Amino acid sequence: MVDHLELLQTVIDTTEPRTLAEFYRKLLGYVYRLGDEPTGVGEADDPDWLVLTDTVGTRRLAFQQVDQLETTTWPSNEVPMQMHLDLTVRDSGEFERQRQRVEELGAIVLFDRTNDEDEPLLVFADPAGHPFCIFVVS
Known part of the structure; x- marks a missing residue:
């Protein structure tokens, strides 16, 4: 029996999940979870949830669609970083x-x-x- 929780993935809110997932996919060399890959050219591709994994299939980042997202003003404190x-x-x-x-x-x-x-x-x-x-x- 394990006496601690396991981190599954880090979830990042965004108004554009595919755009942000593509940024991090290219930045970190991750791949899409099976079924989350971009659709073919000319097809609608507006997912509200996407997951990126490492090359062995471990979930690393997920992207969750939100209607509105206030951009941080860091290093100013009006809107804090919240996560990084x-x-x-x-x-x-x-x-x-x-x-x-x-x-x-x-x-x-x-x-x-x-x-x-x-x-x-x-x-x-x-x-x-x-x-x-x-x-x-x-």
């Missing part, structure tokens, strides 16, 4: 490569602490406005 993901890379070269890739995928920089010698850090907003961090872990 911490993503890591192994060295400064990969840090810069991923920064460019993340911006090409549509994220915007909210906070840039790349000159910090102890812990270079970038905080981005994904296409729905959710913050996420990238930093180097050696």
